[in-house]
Amino acid sequence: MSADPFLADPFVEPRAINGRAPDVFKPGAWLEMSQYDDNDEVDFVVVGTGAGGGPLIARLAEQGFSVVGFDAGAYFRPLEDFASDEIEQQKLYWLDERIIDGANPIRMGGKNSGKAVGGSTVHFAMVSLRFRPEWFKSRSQLGYGADWPLDWREMWDYYRRAEKALSISGPVNYPWGPHRPRYPYRAHELNGAAEILARGAEAMGYKWTATPLATVSAPHGDSPPCVYRGFCRFGCSTNAKQSQLVTFIPRGIAAGAEIRDLAMVGRIDTGPDGRATGVHYHRQGRWRFQKARNIIVAGYAIETPRLLLASANDRYPDGLANSSGLVGKNLMTQANQAVFGVMDQEVRWNKGPPSLSITEHWNYNDNKDFHGGYCWMAQGPLPVEWASIVTGSRKRWGAPLREEMMRYNHQVGLKMVGEMLPDERNRVTLTDEVDQYGLRIPRITYSWGENDKALIQHALGEMHRSMELVGAKDIFRQEDDTNHLAGTAKMGSDARDSVVNADCRSWDIPNLWICDGSIFPTTGGVNPSLTITAISLRTADRIKALANRGEL
Amino acid sequence: MTDRFPGYDVLAKRRTPSWNEPTRQVVNRRLAVPREPRFLTSDLFVVLDAVCQRIVPQPKDRPPVPLAALVDTKLFTNLQDGFRYAEMPDQGEAWRRGLAALDEAANTHYQLGFAKLGGEQQDDVLRRMESGELAGGALGDMPAKLFFEHRVVLDIVTFYYANPTAWSEMGYGGPASPRGYVRIGLDRRDPWEAAEAYEGDDAKARRENGFVG
Incomplete structure (x- = not known):
């Protein structure tokens, strides 16, 4: 993308190659890295290096397995490559074309798809929340969705480990749910937008708290504390953010894992015994084949089913791991509607991480006439995103747009993360168009259900009331936004109605695993990354236990 | 405008x-x-x-x-x-x-x-x-x-x-790395942020904006 030799373009040639990988903490420095031959049958190939793949790469390597992690994206050096710029930093996103349709098409790109070593955690907003315990059994305990084959008490322990590994900054006491230990790092101070959320919540009689965030509030290793520059969703240029790129990936390399950047996996092969044998991947202008004893797919809710479906062969004509017919189905996004208004005070909401305070009131209160929960958080969109909201929700253009944009420093807002319910009609399929690798482009079909609409209207009403109570003026609603993804390779306890078991192992092919947000049977009312990380850590432990018993 | x-x-x-x-x-x-x-x-x-x-x-x-x-x-x-x-x-x-x-x-x-x-x-x-x-x-x-x-x-x-x-024109701080911001609460402004003109007092804001850097 960049033509400047100074920036040593990360898109032209791979950086993790010839036995070394970038040291993200030191300009121009390198880490020694293992390098495997395509013909080495490695213990594990991991496809994807985000919240699902990253912890597995590190933990499996630390347990002594040979591991190669593939990512289609670039290996960035944040200190040298990251600008404070909303357009330039789109280089972190998966911008390859996907066709969207349905009654409520999901706009893909920055908010839900990363393409980089470290995956979406390089651009995520760092919000690190635990599920409500009942969500792991929402069918039997709350009457909707599906049960997970996981026990919340075990997950509570893996959440703790994930929070420790990512040095999460958060409050001493979290106001909702069963006890959890205090967060490893102190909570960040509140910015103006977060203060407004707190005032509104208190006026409504709801609890609120500083949001647990994966950016450090004090030094950790080579990471300096957050400087509140506010470009979190466009990549952290100081390495305060605890993305996979600066945490588990360097850990994995130190433990002997190899990372291959700019390496797009297009197909998984299976042998005469039906087991997976390796992956075809595109790197440096040609297709190659890496042999492997086990393959873990961690490409998130679009690329994971895309790869499984594209790997269809004579033995598995409907795609790999798809005897249930559920690969690609039950795609879920999360409702991300917002209410905005104008304060007399100067808020300057661009300063600091965008979501410094939160209320999970409606995740833990079941006195409502729809299923699922939601939280809302403070907001701080930068100018390009804010302009897209003002044009999209208020249909402003011309002089009225510029007038409205000049109130930027006084704007304030609340944005929800809301649970949408699984529905088999919401799905990922393959079109006949092909992309730059010659691979079939996915089609993403999405329509909101009646329950989704009821939840959204409830949340909009509540956020609107909160904005009124703090004295915001010229209040308006952003009605159409969605964010995170989940589903498409559901985890379950029965091979007939799920794709993987509780260990993220596919029912159909014992050496094919799936570990990312696509295994979620339900999506809950919080950001998914910490749950993906916790499941990834658990899966690494389960693989070790199975290996010890000779059951791999 | x-x-x-x-x-x-x-x-x-x-x-x-x-x-x-x-x-x-x-x-x-x-x-x-x-x-x-x-x-x-x-x-x-x-x-x-x-x-x-x-x-x-x-x-x-x-x-x-x-x-x-x-x-x-x-x-x-x-x-x-x-x-x-x-x-x-x-x-x-x-x-x-x-x-x-x-x-x-x-x-x-x-x-x-x-x-x-x-x-x-x-x-x-x-x-x-x-x-x-x-x-x-x-x-x-x-x-x-x-x-x-x-x-x-x-x-x-x-x-x-x-x-x-x-x-x-919108008073946005713009690029912010590596310095970031220090004063992030309500009605707080770092010296390297834009000053807004209130009640027609352009001169004061203009003076302060001359020092932004």
């Missing part, structure tokens, strides 16, 4: 710890974008330029943003969005058809090309597209409303608000 941040220029911070080297290079490249079209024909580029002036009428007292050139560059370099509505063609084709359709509608209603119309007439044609009234002809099967919302407004507005001129 009154200037709420008189004398504030985000570029005054270009050599301060609020701008790192990658940011300086990115903004330099954007400001130096070639002004001649590289993707659209010169005829369509003239229409695009006229559309840009209506979607974002620019301030007279700040450096103009070359919006048409930036949109053309997006198409030329094929910087994609990450998705495409099933009923839409790819972005280059969409812009070609859409601009031709605006010209077509201008001729139908005013017997002149779009670029030759007065501002109110141009807005009238744009509103016909926004409301979905335009159909067929150069548009083909592309829905006018979706093209207007998703391409015309978003592409143009995005590039305006990715420029120092826009950042300065």
Whole structure:
């Protein structure tokens, strides 16, 4: 993308190659890295290096397995490559074309798809929340969705480990749910937008708290504390953010894992015994084949089913791991509607991480006439995103747009993360168009259900009331936004109605695993990354236990 | 339109710890974008330029943003969005058809090309597209409303608000690495942020904005 030799373009040639990988903490420095031959049958190939793949790469390597992690994206050096710029930093996103349709098409790109070593955690907003315990059994305990084959008490322990590994900054006491230990790092101070959320919540009689965030509030290793520059969703240029790129990936390399950047996996092969044998991947202008004893797919809710479906062969004509017919189905996004208004005070909401305070009131209160929960958080969109909201929700253009944009420093807002319910009609399929690798482009079909609409209207009403109570003026609603993804390779306890078991192992092919947000049977009312990380850590432990018993 | 941040220029911070080297290079490249079209024909580029002036009428007292050139560059370099509505063609084709359709509608209603119309007439044609009234002809099967919302407004507005001129006029701090911010609570301002003019007290704000850096 960049033509400047100074920036040593990360898109032209791979950086993790010839036995070394970038040291993200030191300009121009390198880490020694293992390098495997395509013909080495490695213990594990991991496809994807985000919240699902990253912890597995590190933990499996630390347990002594040979591991190669593939990512289609670039290996960035944040200190040298990251600008404070909303357009330039789109280089972190998966911008390859996907066709969207349905009654409520999901706009893909920055908010839900990363393409980089470290995956979406390089651009995520760092919000690190635990599920409500009942969500792991929402069918039997709350009457909707599906049960997970996981026990919340075990997950509570893996959440703790994930929070420790990512040095999460958060409050001493979290106001909702069963006890959890205090967060490893102190909570960040509140910015103006977060203060407004707190005032509104208190006026409504709801609890609120500083949001647990994966950016450090004090030094950790080579990471300096957050400087509140506010470009979190466009990549952290100081390495305060605890993305996979600066945490588990360097850990994995130190433990002997190899990372291959700019390496797009297009197909998984299976042998005469039906087991997976390796992956075809595109790197440096040609297709190659890496042999492997086990393959873990961690490409998130679009690329994971895309790869499984594209790997269809004579033995598995409907795609790999798809005897249930559920690969690609039950795609879920999360409702991300917002209410905005104008304060007399100067808020300057661009300063600091965008979501410094939160209320999970409606995740833990079941006195409502729809299923699922939601939280809302403070907001701080930068100018390009804010302009897209003002044009999209208020249909402003011309002089009225510029007038409205000049109130930027006084704007304030609340944005929800809301649970949408699984529905088999919401799905990922393959079109006949092909992309730059010659691979079939996915089609993403999405329509909101009646329950989704009821939840959204409830949340909009509540956020609107909160904005009124703090004295915001010229209040308006952003009605159409969605964010995170989940589903498409559901985890379950029965091979007939799920794709993987509780260990993220596919029912159909014992050496094919799936570990990312696509295994979620339900999506809950919080950001998914910490749950993906916790499941990834658990899966690494389960693989070790199975290996010890000779059951791999 | 009154200037709420008189004398504030985000570029005054270009050599301060609020701008790192990658940011300086990115903004330099954007400001130096070639002004001649590289993707659209010169005829369509003239229409695009006229559309840009209506979607974002620019301030007279700040450096103009070359919006048409930036949109053309997006198409030329094929910087994609990450998705495409099933009923839409790819972005280059969409812009070609859409601009031709605006010209077509201008001729139908005013017997002149779009670029030759007065501002109110141009807005009238744009509103016909926004409301979905335009159909067929150069548009083909592309829905006018979706093209207007998703391409015309978003592409143009995005590039305006990715420029120092826009950042300065809205009092936005702009690039912020590695220095970031220290005073982040309500009604707090770091000395390297814009001061707003209240109650017509332009002089005080202008003075403070002279020290931003």
